[in-house]
Amino acid sequence: MKNVSILILLAVTLFSAEYLTNKSCNECHPDIYDEYQSSYHSKTYFNDELHRKVAQKVPVYDCGRCHMPAAKNLSDMEAGKTTPNPIHKEQKDAISCFYCHQIAYVKKSHKFNINTLARQAAGYKPTLYGSLDNPDDSDKHGMVKSPIYDKYACMGCHSHKRNAQGVLIFKAMDENQDSKGCIKCHMPYIEGPVEKMNKRSRTEHRSHFFAGIHDAEMRTKSVDITIRPEGNTIHVVIENKMEHPLIVQAARMKYLKLKVIRDGKVIWENFKTDPMEDKQATFVTEFADEHGKRVAIPYFAKKRGFVNNLGAKEKKEFVYKVPSLHKNDRIVAEMYVILAKPSCAAVLDLEDKTLTEPILMKKVETIVK
Template sequence: MKYLFFFFLLFHSQLFPKGDYPDNHSCKECHENIYDEYQTSAHSMGYFNDTLHRKIADAVSTKKYSCATCHMPMADNMNELIVGKARPDKSNKTHTDAVSCYFCHTIAYVKRAHKFNINIKARQAENYKPTLYGRLEKPDENDKHSSSSNPVYAKKVCMGCHSHKQNDNNVTIFRAMNEEQDSLECIKCHMPKVSGSAEKMDKRARGEHVSHRFLGIRDITFRKRGVDIGIATDNNKLIITLTNKMAHPLIIQPARAKFLKIEIVRSGKVIWQNYMKKPSEDRQGYFAYSFKRGGKRIIIPATATEGSVYNLNTKETKVLNYTIPPLEKGDIITVSLYVQLAKSECAKAIELEDKSLIEPLLIKEVILKL
């Protein structure tokens, strides 16, 4: 693993001379639509504008910033950040650009590794304009950069950061993809084609491009599509069927929780619900990571020695059974699936002031009227 780590640093250090980095804003000159889309995406959020990430990173260490490999991947002093000789610098564009345009479009290939995969960047020849990669068969050229199609963008480009992450104790603290998957599954959902050219001066008059909003859980329409919810009853049994239609598990990030809220209403009054105070009371309807160190439960997983996750895996169906009071005609059963971007105990552990991150966001709601 040490060999792979220094291999990554070697390639990273040869990307560009200091000061020659083409920042995100420079891309706007030709790619205004894509730049505006990107600005609304999670890729544009990093240490300085993502409060949750910064709080967790600082809770792990106020000296080292080991998250930089994925959350600040263009940092021109990556090694110093990781070993604790430097801190994130708000005046440094390679720090504030988060997961930058230049980073994603200069990945040559992805190297598989045990703790986390490694993005190997294209080496830039001195005094030559950079080559940016994509999936177009005949990409347009311009005076800012060369363009080239690279098969990694249909295969493994998302695997560098979105595959898996293990801490130093070999405990998995993040997993989104398996090694058999390719990036086309990700692109199909998270980067759908939209109308409009990818650049202001479209030499081939292309009428559409793939969206760079990187649609995700924060988009109210998008998040409805991932899970199907079925409701059935049998005497005093309530049967809930959950089917994950996504190409990744329901729970990926350790800070989040997704949970069911189930209510049976009769004549305007709730006669039964699946939990009283906290969603986690319903163990079969609460999806989240759990970590321990030395047998004691902890929230921040960086030092965990044990870890588990209750999940709805890729394409998996779970059938949940609840014992309920006898139903009557006119009863209304409502099943709602919610997400907390920061589960309550996580927010408490890092003293998160932004309470909106704790507020449940509705993913999907299904109603059955008897």
């Protein structure tokens, strides 16, 4: 019995390393900390209204696996036994530095991928992992280069997710993809050392801003739009420049606004008030119940409803019949994104109106010759 007790104690201590808060990382990595604090990896249940209000609509916090992965009571939250509480530093840290730098293995699975963390021994400073050559230890932690951080680290959360009914909520990666594309685009090398002391005189580091839809430059680079007028038709080609689908997050909507302007007045447009008037150029994923009725919160979905998307690097041509075009008519094409699509916003009572206001991604125009 004594030997059994020792084995049980050892199993517990292997997973009991002291948690390092995001704030503690700031002491040695101020630049990276500031980047992270400006990123959406720092957003969580407590400071992201859209995420919180969606989570409050469901009986269990099954978002936590990716949005609050360091929580010690994650299993209880996923089982509906408790809800997020800001007194827990691991929960307030969102997608924490400590959690992400402990990933030892990413297991591919049908419903969602699973991050396996490195075992840490109690009573010793933890070992963290990354992609640096010849990393430095500190008084807080050891540091080791791991191949996981060159091509797999993002796959734990950013690959795909299905709900309890097996409905695909999002899919960001194909089966043959890994994290290399994510890292190249969203974590480019930028000027500045990795740490304040800069023992090895490093001149650059990977950005931890994780630029995406909230960054104007990234929005512009993500799509190409070309316009070709011909008689009484307009040909518009939209190309998704990204290595993942145009729509990934279930709450979002992207759409094309096309206008013909003559003498300063709009004489034609592809829709008046609702982008869904032009479904071919409205990119969104809607969900439905077993009867086909629209469901706003993906947790309750029994199947997918209306889905329109562009795959990675995919382009599509749209042809519009318009009144006869005149010389010097301006044709303006604008791509917009809404962070909380109308069907989602309608059930959430969002106070932050920037979540429901269209954000310009790209604008191009041409003059009829």
